[in-house]
Amino acid sequence: MNMKNKSLISINDFCKEEYLQILDLATYFEKNPNQKILEGFVVATLFFEPSTRTRLSFESAVNRLGGRVIGFSDAALSSTTKGESLADTIRTVSNYADLIVMRHPIEGSARWASQVASVPIINAGDGSNQHPTQCLLDLFTIRQTQGTLDNLDIAFVGDLKYGRTIHSNVIALSHFNTTFHLVSPEELKLPSAVKMHIKSNNLQYFQYTDLEEVIPKVDIIYMTRIQRERFADPIEYERVKNSYTLTKKMLEGSRENLKILHPLPRVNEISVDVDLDPRAYYFKQALNGVYIRQALIASILGLA
Amino acid sequence: MKPESRKKLIVSAIQNGTVIDHIPSHAVIQVMRILNLIQTDHQVLFGMNLDSKKYGNKGIIKIRDKFFDDVEINKIALVAPTATLIEIRDFEVISKKQAEIPDIVEGIVKCFNPKCITNYEQVRTRFRVIDKQNLRLLCHYCEKITKNENIEFI
Numbered sequence: 184m185n186m187k188n189k190s191l192i193s194i195n196d197f198c199k200e201e202y203l204q205i206l207d208l209a210t211y212f213e214k215n216p217n218q219k220i221l222e223g224f225v226v227a228t229l230f231f232e233p234s235t236r237t238r239l240s241f242e243s244a245v246n247r248l249g250g251r252v253i254g255f256s257d258a259a260l261s262s263t264t265k266g267e268s269l270a271d272t273i274r275t276v277s278n279y280a281d282l283i284v285m286r287h288p289i290e291g292s293a294r295w296a297s298q299v300a301s302v303p304i305i306n307a308g309d310g311s312n313q314h315p316t317q318c319l320l321d322l323f324t325i326r327q328t329q330g331t332l333d334n335l336d337i338a339f340v341g342d343l344k345y346g347r348t349i350h351s352n353v354i355a356l357s358h359f360n361t362t363f364h365l366v367s368p369e370e371l372k373l374p375s376a377v378k379m380h381i382k383s384n385n386l387q388y389f390q391y392t393d394l395e396e397v398i399p400k401v402d403i404i405y406m407t408r409i410q411r412e413r414f415a416d417p418i419e420y421e422r423v424k425n426s427y428t429l430t431k432k433m434l435e436g437s438r439e440n441l442k443i444l445h446p447l448p449r450v451n452e453i454s455v456d457v458d459l460d461p462r463a464y465y466f467k468q469a470l471n472g473v474y475i476r477q478a479l480i481a482s483i484l485g486l487a
Numbered sequence: 488m489k490p491e492s493r494k495k496l497i498v499s500a501i502q503n504g505t506v507i508d509h510i511p512s513h514a515v516i517q518v519m520r521i522l523n524l525i526q527t528d529h530q531v532l533f534g535m536n537l538d539s540k541k542y543g544n545k546g547i548i549k550i551r552d553k554f555f556d557d558v559e560i561n562k563i564a565l566v567a568p569t570a571t572l573i574e575i576r577d578f579e580v581i582s583k584k585q586a587e588i589p590d591i592v593e594g595i596v597k598c599f600n601p602k603c604i605t606n607y608e609q610v611r612t613r614f615r616v617i618d619k620q621n622l623r624l625l626c627h628y629c630e631k632i633t634k635n636e637n638i639e640f641i
């Protein structure tokens with residue numbers, strides 16, 4: 184695949200072979216994270232809404248490759264507060280950078296930006312729509328922990344209804360003969376459109392409301408946060424919150440190769456007593472984000 | 488006056504041009520907007536609530552000295568799926584065709600997702616038609632689906 188000068192907007196723009204090529208290149212950067220291939224290049228990180236982790240991960244990737252970063256981390260610091268359109272901001276910044284990484288609360292903003300920019304765009308999240316680098320780093324992490332992406336049993340836990348990350352992961356993993364174990368409260372089940380996607384790929388899914396039941400059956404547990412705002416009834420939230428907290432005790436009887444992932448930040452859905460367990464993998468997962476972003480930036484700038 | 492000739496008066500013949508027949512009456516103005524007939528220099532005749540054997544009630548538009556390519560014609564299929572396009576040259580019917588739902592719908596439908604960029608900035612909407620029968624449109628920008636019952640024209 185030639186990604187040179189192409190924007191990275193949505194996980195739906197890729198096929199299986201393309202995912203694998205990016206993961207292979209990320210494996211190369213995992214082994215060689217510091218090299219000066221980006222010397223003389225400027226990358227803009229435009230965060231119209233704050234997301235410190237994602238921004239730092241991108242900036243770390245650029246810095247480790249010897250490039251320079253410009254940008255802002257909050258729309259309040261940008262000219263959009265003066266009423267400038269996104270299109271104008273992007274056209275202007277195109278003059279200052281070789282590549283733009285952007286995060287924006289409005290859905291479809293990254294696709295639109297890629298049409299008006301004269302340099303490639305990497306989507307670092309457009310509202311509840313897409314966050315493709317997160318999805319790729321999750322695939323990378325799953326492969327790293329299991330040695331393969333094929334034929335795995337993967338549990339997704341928490342807010343499956345609104346979780347953008349989960350929808351993208353389900354779609355991407357559908358290329359790899361995954362069996363999906365979907366654990367959520369009744370009111371936060373995976374949307375039927377995503378379930379239809381699983382079915383249309385002739386794959387299986389199982390739905391659960393009980394977290395403990397699923398633990399012995401899977402290779403990966405992907406935990407996500409359940410947000411208070413999703414519940415009309417605060418008592419219901421309190422009940423649900425506690426029943427979807429993973430503790431070390433619950434992990435007894437798990438498969439030996441089980442690894443626990445989480446896109447972070449975590450609130451209380453994984454108890455801290457899990458952190459030192461060898462099955463906990465979420466901090467390593469965050470580190471993998473740097474390698475994936477290095478791989479993407481290097482490919483898009485034609486350096487790899 | 489015989490009914491036949493009265494009918495002729497209502498729908499008077501044109502020498503060259505296009506007749507769009509069997510438009511649902513309520514969609515006539517919409518079709519005219521989609522085909523840019525509101526600002527055209529061509530002579531345009533239109534009628535609504537005319538008798539139709541097939542549909543009971545119909546609208547019709549005639550445009551003198553103007554012919555449409557398939558891409559333009561297919562745009563009206565969303566609002567007027569029953570429409571027939573008749574091309575006339577020298578008072579003769581040269582061709583008759585049905586409007587067909589296109590693969591891509593651009594610039595005529597609003598995205599139903601209020602958080603979509605097309606509802607914030609001056610972006611021409613663009614959808615891929617993922618289901619022609621039930622009319623489901625996938626937004627090129629926010630990747631959400633606008634269903635038939637939620638379609639609103641710009």
Ligand SMILES: [Zn+2]
Binds near residue numbers: 599604605630
């Ligand atoms: Zn949209």
